[in-house]
Amino acid sequence: MALATAPVAAQGAAAPVARFDYVAYSGTPDAESSALKPGEFANPVLPGFQPDPSIVRVGDDFYLVNSTFSWFPGLPVYHSRDLVHWRQVGNAIDRPGQLAIGKVGVTRGLFAPAISHHGDRFYIVNTCIDCGGNFIITADDPAGPWSDPHWLEFGGIDPSLFVDDDGRAWIAYNDAPPGEPEYDGHRALWIQQIDLAAMKMATTRILLVDKGVVAADKPVWAEGPHIYKVGRFYYLTAAEGGTADRHSQTIYRAETVTGPYVAGPRNPILTQRDLPESRAWPVQATGHADFVQIADGSWWAAFLATRPYAGQQTNLGRETFLLPVTWKAGWPEILPPGAAVLPTARRPALPAFAGDSLDDWRDEFDDSRLALDWLMLRTPRGRNWWSLSDQRGALYLNARPVAAGSLGQPSFVGKRLRHHDAVIETSVVFAPQAVGDRAGLLALTDENHFLFLGRERLADGDAIVVRRRAGAGEPADGVVTGRVALGDKAPAAIDLQVRIRRDKADLRWRVHGAADWQQLAAGVDASILATVGAGLFTGAVIGPHAARADTAP
Numbered sequence: 001m002a003l004a005t006a007p008v009a010a011q012g013a014a015a016p017v018a019r020f021d022y023v024a025y026s027g028t029p030d031a032e033s034s035a036l037k038p039g040e041f042a043n044p045v046l047p048g049f050q051p052d053p054s055i056v057r058v059g060d061d062f063y064l065v066n067s068t069f070s071w072f073p074g075l076p077v078y079h080s081r082d083l084v085h086w087r088q089v090g091n092a093i094d095r096p097g098q099l100a101i102g103k104v105g106v107t108r109g110l111f112a113p114a115i116s117h118h119g120d121r122f123y124i125v126n127t128c129i130d131c132g133g134n135f136i137i138t139a140d141d142p143a144g145p146w147s148d149p150h151w152l153e154f155g156g157i158d159p160s161l162f163v164d165d166d167g168r169a170w171i172a173y174n175d176a177p178p179g180e181p182e183y184d185g186h187r188a189l190w191i192q193q194i195d196l197a198a199m200k201m202a203t204t205r206i207l208l209v210d211k212g213v214v215a216a217d218k219p220v221w222a223e224g225p226h227i228y229k230v231g232r233f234y235y236l237t238a239a240e241g242g243t244a245d246r247h248s249q250t251i252y253r254a255e256t257v258t259g260p261y262v263a264g265p266r267n268p269i270l271t272q273r274d275l276p277e278s279r280a281w282p283v284q285a286t287g288h289a290d291f292v293q294i295a296d297g298s299w300w301a302a303f304l305a306t307r308p309y310a311g312q313q314t315n316l317g318r319e320t321f322l323l324p325v326t327w328k329a330g331w332p333e334i335l336p337p338g339a340a341v342l343p344t345a346r347r348p349a350l351p352a353f354a355g356d357s358l359d360d361w362r363d364e365f366d367d368s369r370l371a372l373d374w375l376m377l378r379t380p381r382g383r384n385w386w387s388l389s390d391q392r393g394a395l396y397l398n399a400r401p402v403a404a405g406s407l408g409q410p411s412f413v414g415k416r417l418r419h420h421d422a423v424i425e426t427s428v429v430f431a432p433q434a435v436g437d438r439a440g441l442l443a444l445t446d447e448n449h450f451l452f453l454g455r456e457r458l459a460d461g462d463a464i465v466v467r468r469r470a471g472a473g474e475p476a477d478g479v480v481t482g483r484v485a486l487g488d489k490a491p492a493a494i495d496l497q498v499r500i501r502r503d504k505a506d507l508r509w510r511v512h513g514a515a516d517w518q519q520l521a522a523g524v525d526a527s528i529l530a531t532v533g534a535g536l537f538t539g540a541v542i543g544p545h546a547a548r549a550d551t552a553p
Helices: none
Strands: 017-028 038-041 054-058 061-065 074-078 087-093 114-118 121-129 133-139 157-163 169-175 188-195 200-210 223-230 232-239 248-254 285-291 298-305 319-328 331-333 343-348 360-363 395-398 398-403 421-429 439-446 449-458 461-470 477-483 493-501 502-512 518-525 541-552
Touching: 054 285, 061 114, 087 133, 087 502, 114 157, 121 157, 121 319, 133 157, 169 223, 188 223, 188 395, 200 232, 200 541, 223 285, 232 285, 248 331, 319 343, 395 541, 421 541, 439 493, 449 477, 449 493, 449 502, 449 541, 477 518
Parallel strands: 054 114, 248 285, 398 541
Antiparallel strands: 017 360, 017 395, 017 421, 038 343, 054 061, 061 074, 074 087, 114 121, 121 133, 157 169, 169 188, 188 200, 223 232, 232 248, 285 298, 298 319, 319 331, 421 493, 439 449, 439 541, 449 461, 461 477, 493 502, 502 518
């Protein structure tokens, strides 16, 4: 379901309204992944902020979901028939009544989801951090609608559902270890039976893994467990090492679903932590994998990884990658030790499928609903502050007193930044009424890190301004770092363009309809958008934003 629109309602005294006539995006794929040979595909298959992938096959169809943290709508659902090209068909959390993500940071909210199919029904098990805990939702159609959450009484995060041959259903998850943790990052993997008819957990939970593969090494952050039955064995795969550059994927197996589980002879089965950062096209943070078997019997893994431009810096967040799984002597492996994730790989033996266009798009807002991939911060409440219905062919945003760096819901809708080199532009009509009123383009990674280019009323008149917030120590609406006065005869319509190239940004503007762009700022520090500043959880989202004077923290 796309986000429905409603008339913009002014809040308090006559709030100014910004009109955005279009938003256009043009991304340049990495050169290394552009030169595809016949039979190859490029990684990542879902670029940009697409972490914690979970995948399921139903017949000839594949469905995949990702984490969204405090963004709304939450848990995008993608469909594919070739595992390479994906089309978004819905959002599993798409209405305010399902759950409430309130005044929490961007990196809270909806953590790793797990999608599965049993009988005629789809299931997503998930955790909402600081907004309810663990829950399960169901749907007859993965495009939705999805049910309201059935809240489940167990702790921890990263739950996933496994239904055994005998019909018994189980949830595996990551939680604190038995007794007191022995060190920071000491976690355990647990399993607990669930009654899917009653949506109730059994009272007893069973320990699957304590610490990790080699307990003596004090492994950290065993998480993201998934269980599969292949032949007579139950296979448990889980991430380990934390979601930064030490991230990895591990494998265990047992003869019963509750264990005991034995670690495989080759662990980890995926990591890039032992490779030099100086290598060409470095990929880091590989892990949090989910497996799927296709019709020819081969297995594939969807997993998260990052493409840093320096150190661990990337503005794109954790992305969804795909690689084949190789079985050796009864054990699966994604990549052998020392093998790098390459920009291209051989395609699965599946017919071609047409996915969404992610490199180039233009939205002229000519529908009555926002497209499925537009995002806003936190669950909308009360009056709507966006509209498509006042005049079809434009997006209207109320300029409200909610700062981009607040824990409220600013007037901001954006899409994922998906390329290291991307150009985003828009045309905005906006008449500021008081000092601080502004509207334009906002690129935001979390509440403490953003760039803004737009029109603003300053103390000495209207101007095109650059604002940035580079940490929690700066004001919630950022600081002005660049400006050009518009003068007494300021035009009604302004075009804005932001080009982000890894750690630099070029910010330009022009009077609407003019032939030439005016450079306001070149080489602006865009590394403030790097996801290391947001704990490596999220990625940059960019789009229209409006705010008014007296913005609240």
